[in-house]
Amino acid sequence: MRACSLGKSVMVAIAVGLLVMTSTFGLAEAEMKTLKVGCIMPFTGPWGLYGVALEPSIQIYADLLNEDGGVKIGEDTYKIEMIFVDDAGDPKRGPLAAQELLRKGAVANVGCFTATPPIGAVLMPAKVLFVGQMQQSFDLKTGRYFIGSNDEWGAPLYGVYAALEMWPDAKNIGMLWYDWQKMQSELLTEKMLAPGNPVSDKGIKEISRHYQVMGDMDYTTALTKFGKDGVDLIVTGIGPGDYAQACKQAAELGLKFHFFNAGTATDLDEFIKNAGYENAQGASYNWPCPWEIKKSQVDPELVKMALRIKDRFKEKYGKPMTYLGGFDWGINHLRILLDFYQQAGTLDPDKVMEKVRGGTVKDFTGTWKMGGEKTWGAPVVKGSACLDGVIKGNEVVYGAEYPMPTIP
Numbered sequence: 001m002r003a004c005s006l007g008k009s010v011m012v013a014i015a016v017g018l019l020v021m022t023s024t025f026g027l028a029e030a031e032m033k034t035l036k037v038g039c040i041m042p043f044t045g046p047w048g049l050y051g052v053a054l055e056p057s058i059q060i061y062a063d064l065l066n067e068d069g070g071v072k073i074g075e076d077t078y079k080i081e082m083i084f085v086d087d088a089g090d091p092k093r094g095p096l097a098a099q100e101l102l103r104k105g106a107v108a109n110v111g112c113f114t115a116t117p118p119i120g121a122v123l124m125p126a127k128v129l130f131v132g133q134m135q136q137s138f139d140l141k142t143g144r145y146f147i148g149s150n151d152e153w154g155a156p157l158y159g160v161y162a163a164l165e166m167w168p169d170a171k172n173i174g175m176l177w178y179d180w181q182k183m184q185s186e187l188l189t190e191k192m193l194a195p196g197n198p199v200s201d202k203g204i205k206e207i208s209r210h211y212q213v214m215g216d217m218d219y220t221t222a223l224t225k226f227g228k229d230g231v232d233l234i235v236t237g238i239g240p241g242d243y244a245q246a247c248k249q250a251a252e253l254g255l256k257f258h259f260f261n262a263g264t265a266t267d268l269d270e271f272i273k274n275a276g277y278e279n280a281q282g283a284s285y286n287w288p289c290p291w292e293i294k295k296s297q298v299d300p301e302l303v304k305m306a307l308r309i310k311d312r313f314k315e316k317y318g319k320p321m322t323y324l325g326g327f328d329w330g331i332n333h334l335r336i337l338l339d340f341y342q343q344a345g346t347l348d349p350d351k352v353m354e355k356v357r358g359g360t361v362k363d364f365t366g367t368w369k370m371g372g373e374k375t376w377g378a379p380v381v382k383g384s385a386c387l388d389g390v391i392k393g394n395e396v397v398y399g400a401e402y403p404m405p406t407i408p
Contacts, residue, residue, distance in 0.1 A: 032070055035078035035347070037062075037337065038106035038128075039330060040097045040119060042089035046214055046239040047113050049266040053323040054111075055084055058330040060312045064305070071338055074345035080334075089239070091115035091180070098122035107347060110333030115180075120146060127349045131333040136183055140378040145349050147340065147356050148372060148381030149333050149363075153187045154404050156262035158386035159286055160188075160235055161198050162402040163260040166284065166388060167233060170258050174208040174231035176222055176246065181237055182211055188235075198402075207231060212238065219246045223253055233258040240266035243283070244274035251279040260388065261285040264325025268396060280391050284399055287389025288328035288365050295403050296366025296385045302335070306364055322396070327364040328384065335363050336382070356380050371407035381407050 039058060041051035062080040070077040083104050087097040091114050098119045101109055112119055112132035120143045123130050127145055134148035164170060173192075177185040189206050191197065208229040210222035223246065226234060234257045236243065243261050250257055265271050265285040272280045290298050290306040306327060313321035326332065339362060341347060343355040358379040360369050365385040372381035383404030389396040 031077065033076050033078050034081050035071065036081045036083055036104065036106045037334060038083045038085060038101035038109040039111045040085050040087050040094070040101065040109055041111045041330065042113050043086040045088035045090060046242055047089035049240045049270060050113055050325065051086065053267045054326050054330045056317065057309055057313060057321060057326040058082060058334065060309050060316070061331045061334060064308055064312065073341045073347065087114055089114050091118050094118035095122050102126055102128070108337055110337055111330045129337060129349050129352060131337050134372065134376055134381045136187060140376055140380065145353060146380060147336060148376070149336050150328070150384055151376070151381050151407065152184050153191055154407060155286070155384040155386060156188050156237065157191050158384065158402045158404045159262050159388055160192060160260060162386050162388040162400040163233065163258070163284060164199055164202070164204065165400040165402065166390065167258045170233035171203050172205060172207045172230050172232045174226040174229065174234045175206060176210050176212065176234050176236040176238065178214045178238060179211040180214065184237070185209070217242055217245045219249050220253060223250050223255055226257065227253070227255040231257060233260060235260050235262070237262045239263070240271060241274060244271050244280070247275045247283050248279045251276070259283045264288065264328060266323055268322035268391070272391070272394065282390060284388045284390045286328060287324060287387050287396055288332070288385060289324050289387065289389065290327050290364045292398050293365060293385050293387055293401065295401050298364065298366055299362045302362065302364050332364045336361055339363065366403065369406045374408045376407070383407060
């Protein structure tokens with residue numbers, strides 16, 4: 001009789017325990033809020049390979065954060081929900097992409113490979129935080145909720161400095177950019193050749209320039225001109241598919257150049273496939289690899305997270321994560337956003353921007369003080385590690401790095 005009563009008591013206790021656990025889990029689930037973050041990227045067009053390569057790793061980062069219990073911001077914990085929108089890298093489609101984010105309830109946007117102003121014109125009045133590339137044509141007086149994770153000339157400029165360390169024999173530079181990037185290209189040249197810069201005493205000069213119409217993948221005219229002009233190093237910012245074609249066509253013309261792309265190329269296998277194995281050898285580009293960065297202070301916990309992202313990618317897709325551009329762009333933009341949210345302890349965009357202006361951020365490429373008061377009009381833009389990777393065989397290896405100082 002007592003044994004029966006004891007058994008009933010145990011069963012009641014277990015039932016009560018399960019009820020409490022279920023209630024607790026339900027409460028935790030109810031308390032978890034959702035943070036909707038937009039990500040405007042090109043998934044089609046000349047830069048579409050970037051978006052296709054970036055989306056999986058950005059989503060993996062969000063998934064890992066959610067699996068770790070979400071992101072604590074102030075008194076609340078948030079589950080990250082990513083909203084990906086295609087703008088095809090076309091400035092004319094930027095406003096439409098931004099409007100789509102607003103309709104879907106995004107409170108911030110990370111990413112953006114196209115012109116910043118058209119997207120900002122829609123997001124800024126809505127007080128949507130925008131983490132992206134600072135561009136000469138963007139006015140921070142109206143863009144009060146913009147956080148510059150990169151700038152359009154500083155990162156390419158210091159990437160060129162790193163390239164010139166890799167190839168000290170290169171003296172004559174040819175600039176190869178899209179026609180709509182003319183202002184950026186000219187500013188880059190002006191900064192690169194200005195007296196007192198890190199390479200001003202090395203006899204470096206720009207001797208040739210070509211602006212390509214976006215969509216035209218025939219680079220033979222430009223390459224032939226560069227060959228006749230005696231170019232040693234081609235500096236470019238064209239999309240990854242175009243970059244692969246330029247490398248391929250140069251080889252087919254029997255021309256030899258050093259190549260540096262200020263962008264992050266794309267999936268390595270895809271690049272080698274498009275350029276051809278031999279033609280891809282020696283091509284270099286921005287390679288933000290957190291575990292290889294030597295001169296910036298990358299937080300050890302962020303290095304661990306970067307490796308987790310890389311490992312999860314291989315586990316999920318059955319192949320190595322060879323495209324690391326996300327650690328400077330999409331993934332990193334999300335990291336920057338979350339860091340400032342946590343510093344502010346709130347999603348209030350005005351309070352977040354108080355932390356951004358002249359503040360410090362830890363991201364996947366280092367620890368950076370926000371600057372840009374003199375250069376851009378507000379201290380809301382960070383520097384970049386400017387690590388150049390070089391294709392060697394079927395992998396990318398460390399080339400050189402030249403981290404940016406705090407932007408004045």
